[in-house]
Amino acid sequence: MDFLRLLCADVLLVLGLLLGGQKAANGGADGGSGSCRFPAIYNFGDSNSDTGAISAAISEVPPPNGETFFGKPSGRLSDGRLIIDNGFVPQTNTEKLQIPYLSPYLDSIGTNFRHGANFATGGSSIRPGGYSPFHLGIQISQFIRFKSHSIALYKQLHSTRRLPRPEDFPKALYTFDIGQNDLAYGIQHGTIEEVRASIPAILSQLSQAISQLYKEGARFFWVHNTGPQGCLPYSVIYDKSKPGNLDKSGCVTPLNAVAQEFNRQLKNSIMLLRSLLPLAAFTYVDVYSAKYTLISDAKKKGFVDPFDFCCGSYYGFHIDCGRKAVVNGTVYGNPCSSPTTHISWDGIHYSQAANALIASRILNGSLSDPTVSITHACHSSKNT
Numbered sequence: 010m011d012f013l014r015l016l017c018a019d020v021l022l023v024l025g026l027l028l029g030g031q032k033a034a035n036g037g038a039d040g041g042s043g044s045c046r047f048p049a050i051y052n053f054g055d056s057n058s059d060t061g062a063i064s065a066a067i068s069e070v071p072p073p074n075g076e077t078f079f080g081k082p083s084g085r086l087s088d089g090r091l092i093i094d095n096g097f098v099p100q101t102n103t104e105k106l107q108i109p110y111l112s113p114y115l116d117s118i119g120t121n122f123r124h125g126a127n128f129a130t131g132g133s134s135i136r137p138g139g140y141s142p143f144h145l146g147i148q149i150s151q152f153i154r155f156k157s158h159s160i161a162l163y164k165q166l167h168s169t170r171r172l173p174r175p176e177d178f179p180k181a182l183y184t185f186d187i188g189q190n191d192l193a194y195g196i197q198h199g200t201i202e203e204v205r206a207s208i209p210a211i212l213s214q215l216s217q218a219i220s221q222l223y224k225e226g227a228r229f230f231w232v233h234n235t236g237p238q239g240c241l242p243y244s245v246i247y248d249k250s251k252p253g254n255l256d257k258s259g260c261v262t263p264l265n266a267v268a269q270e271f272n273r274q275l276k277n278s279i280m281l282l283r284s285l286l287p288l289a290a291f292t293y294v295d296v297y298s299a300k301y302t303l304i305s306d307a308k309k310k311g312f313v314d315p316f317d318f319c320c321g322s323y324y325g326f327h328i329d330c331g332r333k334a335v336v337n338g339t340v341y342g343n344p345c346s347s348p349t350t351h352i353s354w355d356g357i358h359y360s361q362a363a364n365a366l367i368a369s370r371i372l373n374g375s376l377s378d379p380t381v382s383i384t385h386a387c388h389s390s391k392n393t
């Protein structure tokens with residue numbers, strides 16, 4: 010269970026299948042502005058987009074996770090849905106994908122992979138050797154096996170309703186939200202300067218992973234940058250003691266500076282990939298800004314102090330979300346009564362209310378490069 014506590018991760022991703030579009034997905038090749046009609050999403054990431062992998066593979070995420078939506082634990086580290094569950098965002102259908110909840114690849118029961126699969130696992134990093142065994146290289150291996158195995162099964166089985174259609178793999182959207190744990194693990198085990206120096210090596214592994222998917226026929230990539238790690242309540246609690254460390258929004262400046270450097274170099278890596286992989290369309294999504302703005306505007310948007318959180322405790326006594334303890338007569342671990350007014354759910358992961366607002370900021374493309382909405386992310390090749 011200690012493992013759960015460490016699951017950070019960055020953002021997540023969004024997905025979905027676009028219903029009712031007008032044109033068939035045909036790659037960015039039509040160069041037009043029509044809806045891409047992505048038939049599936051394949052997502053890679055950490056706890057920001059884990060829809061049940063840790064629950065399936067390691068240990069079930071306990072209540073009160075899931076208390077606001079689902080009404081029971083759903084494998085997500087939140088009171089409800091994540092950014093990747095974006096079908097719930099009140100946005101028009103041309104700005105969001107409407108894909109059923111993504112099944113975790115690692116789940117052995119009750120899954121449906123018709124519209125994609127989720128390889129994201131809480132605690133995962135891009136490089137091996139962090140909090141989780143399921144680093145990005147493993148997630149890519151899992152995808153490659155998933156693809157060949159499901160194509161073979163599709164030909165053999167009579168009932169294929171829960172399998173992806175083989176022809177959908179090249180038309181799918183491939184989404185990434187990973188990197189937060191590379192930074193967090195580095196900071197926990199070394200200096201900020203060492204983490205900064207490791208960014209090129211981390212990003213080179215990400216580029217390799219994307220190139221592997223491209224070789225497998227993937228063409229449409231939607232890549233989230235990493236969030237403001239210095240704004241997580243967990244970071245603020247452990248780092249605010251140093252004078253001058255907090256910025257005007259109350260976030261830890263050196264942590265956010267490293268996240269921003271990661272993002273600057275990530276954006277450059279994507280630019281390079283555009284020239285190396287000419288048939289692909291890449292959308293770089295500035296989730297950092299969506300999260301930072303939400304935290305800065307917390308009061309204006311009707312939230313309580315953005316550094317308050319609902320579940321678990323890091324103050325006085327440390328207890329993971331989902332557990333309770335009585336220490337010296339004080340009860341620790343009672344969840345708050347109003348998750349909908351909190352941005353942070355458990356000090357590291359965002360509440361459903363926050364995820365909905367972040368998703369609605371990023372889905373329409375206003376924070377993306379190029380500025381295409383998620384339903385048009387097949388048109389973001391360098392030629393259009």
Ligand SMILES: *[C@@H]1O[C@H](CO)[C@@H](O)[C@H](O)[C@H]1NC(C)=O
Nearest residue numbers: 324325326327336337338339
């Ligand atoms: C509980 O009380 C003991 C003894 O006074 C003290 O050392 C400890 O820090 C207290 N723990 C908490 C979480 O308040």
Ligand SMILES: *[C@@H]1O[C@H](CO)[C@@H](O)[C@H](O)[C@H]1NC(C)=O
Nearest residue numbers: 366369370371372373374375
């Ligand atoms: C995108 O959505 C956000 C939040 O819903 C809104 O503030 C912004 O104006 C929208 N931008 C565009 C270009 O539609």
